[in-house]
Amino acid sequence: MRVLWLTLLLGSVIWAEEQYFHHSNPTTWDEARQYCQACFKDLTTITCRNVHDLLQKLGNSDFWVGLRRSFNGSIIPWSRWSNGDPVSYQNWYPGHPVPKVETCPLTPNNTSMNSTGAPKANNTEEQCPLVLEILNCLNLTLGELENITGPLVNPTPHSLYSSPLPTVNITSNETQTCDIKAEKYIEDSCLALLSFGMWKEKECNESLPFICYDERFFGEINISNVTKSEGHVNWSQGPGNISNYTVKVTGGHESNVTTMVKILKNLTSGTLYNVxxxxxxxxxxxxxxxxxxxTSPSDVYNLTEMNVDDTSVRLSWNHSGNCDFYLITDKDKPDEPNTINTTEIxxxxxxxxxxxxxxxxxVVNRTTKSVSASVSFFTKPSRVLNLxxxxxxxxxxxAYWKKPAGNHSSYNICLNEASNSQCENHCQPGNCNQTKVEHFTFTDKTPGMKYCLCVAALTNNSQLSGEMVTIAAYTRPEKVELLNLFPSNQHIFASWTVNGHFKEFLVSIEPAGLIKEDRTPYKNYNFTGLKAGVHYTVKVTTLSEKPDLKSDPVYISDYTKPTPTPWVTAIVLNETSISLTWGVPKESEGASDIKYEVTHHSAYWNSTNSTQQDKNLTFVGLRSGTNYNFSVSVKAGNLTSLPxxxxxxxxxxxxxxxxAMLCTSKTPLLCSEGQTQTDTLNELTKNFSKTFLGIHWNLTMVVRK
Structure with a gap:
């Protein structure tokens, strides 16, 4: 049966003036969108307003547009264009979009259904379980359905869908399943606008021509510093990746610039120019x-300066009589006057x-100038650069800085301890010095301290100050001293001292991977979870308030105390070899550099041999029939565990x-008695036991008569 498509009521979309660009070079949907976003706005959307414009240039080709089945985590497929606009217009090719094929069992229900899947009569809440079964087939919940369509009361297809809703045929049968049958379903599908105007989804990796859109650009442009012969044009930045700007001026002059300002020169005074x-x-x-x-070229009195700052001034004057405009001139730039129609500029x-x-x-009649009034003043120095x-x-x-833009006579530099995290209002005049060069050194400061450094440029014989530039300055923290380690089996306690101020300490321990580095505000740290009998290196670095400012690290190394191996086993292999194995101490499990001191000793041969191993070993070249004693101790530097x-x-x-032994006795027949033989054998055994201690031997008496 066909999947039930639910209508979506969409809100209005703000309309902007758009332009559309058809590109005939086939690409994948992702490549097309990337190109559109780089050179235009995005892949085009389709609405009832622009559909006719888009269809005029389709020709015989299908085109990618900006719709993907699932985009940006959208729960509802085909609901949002790639630019984020909701889909408010659809013109799907019959049978599309193709739904996902699924099957699910239906529970028995006594409600009869007609050929379109609707109940014949008595459509009440008691019959809703069948609807829930349909939603189960569609992988939807009743809440999701209501979020899309609203309350389920007499639902009707939305007028925005041009294709009719397919029917759902359901028969109440305990063994029957509901099948959603469709053409080939494409999991990752994108929308193609067919050459005859309808829609169809296709594989997003398929190469098709595509259509981009862009919003018509409306920027701002300004003209300043107009004189008789010049004008400074500046404009707002264009959208996206603008390579350059083409500037066209009345008279046919055309130039290309990469900035957003153009100084127009060689203009004619009093002339209208279009740019x-x-x-x-x-x-x-x-x-x-x-x-x-x-362009324009004025008799004034009481010329006065107001609101003087580093790069601007406000001039005002009085004037009686008529004039076309006023001409304001800088004495140093007489050929670059400013024109104004009011008495203030x-x-x-x-x-x-x-x-x-x-x-x-x-200026009257654009050619006649009045007697000029004049005024002199100093602009404030600008801020110093790169403090x-x-x-x-x-x-x-x-402290280092660069000269400010413009002029200056000297500098005022101040340094104060920062009382809080911000360097505001910390430049008191009593803590300042004057210098004529662009650097200054403060000595005998506290290590690890945060200071507020302030510099201002001076002019007019050091009477006029520019704006103070303030930054946070830091002394480097001292490295730690008297770093000591106090190891145990699985802990190392570190303590240290430090001079001056600090924020915290960065502590770490190696080998890497056994424990991560950490920070502590205290002058000690307890490293836990270590392995016994392992060589560790502890590093401590002093940190300041400035994140990247720290002392030189201090290193110290030591071993954790070793613990004995839990067991040792000696297995005889042959007459000259014994395999010795032992267990790793529980406290050292996982450590890769545990060393063991292994010793074997023979009492009979009076031989002892020791070796250091990191794993089990086999002793070869031993003497046959000899008893060997072995001991295994965990070795950690100069420390050794119990064997x-x-x-x-x-x-x-x-x-x-x-x-052969010859038995003689003064007592007749004593040597032939069994007890004599037994006593003799026992005495010999005692002597052999003392002599052949630790080797294999067996003594048997054979009596010859």
Whole structure:
């Protein structure tokens, strides 16, 4: 049966003026979208407003557009365009989009269904379980259905869907299943606009032409510093990756620039100029920004400066009579006047810290100038540039900066301890010095301390100060001293001292991987979870308030105390070999560098041999029939655990040695008595036991008559 498609009521979308661009080079959907986002806005959406414009240039090809079955984690398939807009218009090719094929069992139900899957009568809440079975087939919950369609009361297809809803045929039968049958389902599918205007999903990796869209660009453009012969044009940045701007000026002059400002020179005074600036994006000229202006060339009194800062000033004057406009001139730039139609003007782009003399005159008939009034003043020095502190010495702060833009006579530099995390209002005049060079050194400062460093430029014989530039400056913290380790089997306690201030300490222990580095505000740290009998290196670094400013690290190494091996076993292999194995101490499990001191000793041969091993070993070249005693101790530097013992005897080479004894006695027939023979054998055995201790032997008496 066909899957039940649920309608989605979509809200309105804010409409912007859009342009559409058809690209005939086939690419995958992802490649097409990447190109559209780089050179345009995105892959196009389709709405009732633009569908006719898009269809006019389709030709005989299918085109990718900006719709994907599941995009940006959308729960509802085909619900959002790639630019985030909701899908408010659809024109699917019949049978599409193809649903996912699924089957599920239906529980018995006495409700009769007609050919379209709707109940014949009595559609009440008691019959809703059948609807739940349908939703189960569609992998939907009743809540999800209501979120999409609203309350389930007389649901009707949404008018935005051009294709009719397919029917669902369900028969109440305990053994029957509901089948969702469709054409080939594409898991990762993207929308293709067919050449005749309908929609169909296709594999996103298939290569098709594509359609991009872009919103028409409307920017801002400004003209400033207009004189008789010049004008400074600046404009707003174009959208996306703009390679350059084409500037067209009245008279046919055209130029390409990569900045957003153009100084127009060689203009004619009193002339109307039209300027167009076209952003160039991927070789395409966007909508131009347009501006028009006149060049213009005024008798004034009481010329006064107000609101003087580092790069601007506000001039005001009085004037009686008529004039077309006023001409304001910088004495140092007489050929670059400013024009204004009021008796007040703000002049910008001044040189900081410089003495200026401005004149103002009224201009009549665009050619006649009045007697000029003049005013002189100093602009404030600008902020010093790139103020930095070396931050690499424990007791010295070295400040460096670059000259500010414009003019200055000297510098005022201050250094104060920071009382809080912010360096605000910390530049009291009593803690300042003056210098004429762009660097200054403060000595005898506290290690690891945060300071506020402030510098301002001075002008007008050091009477006028510019804005203070303030940064945080730090002395480097001292490295720790008297670093000591106190190891146990599975712990190492470290303690240290340090001079000066600090924020915290960075502590770490190696071998890496056994424990991670950590931070502590205290002058000690207990490393836990260690392995017994392992060589560890502890590193401690002093940290300051500045994240990247720290002392040199201090290292110290030691072994954790070893613990004995839990068992030792000696296994005889043959007449000259014994395999010795032992267990790893529980406290050392997982450690890769545990060493063992292994000793074997033979009492008879009076031989002892020791070796250091990191794993079980086999002793070869031993003497046959000899008892060997073994001991295994865990070795950690100069520390050794208690030994664990084992012993065994190599297999003997069996040989028979015969020696004769002559028995003589004053007592007749004493040598022939059995007790005499037994006593003799016992005495010999006692002597052999003392002599052949630790080797294999067996003594048997053979009596010859």
């Amino acid at each position: 167009q600036v076209y952003p160039v994006k991927c070789g395409r000229h966007l909508n131009p920004q347009n501006i028009s202006f006149y 703000k002049i910008s782009n001044l040189v900081p810290g410089k003495e200026y003399t401005f004149t103002a005159c009224a 930095t502190s070396a931050d690499n010495n424990c007791t010295v702060i070295s 664990v013992f084992a012993s065994n005897q190599t297999k003997p080479y069996r040989k028979t040695l015969t020696f």
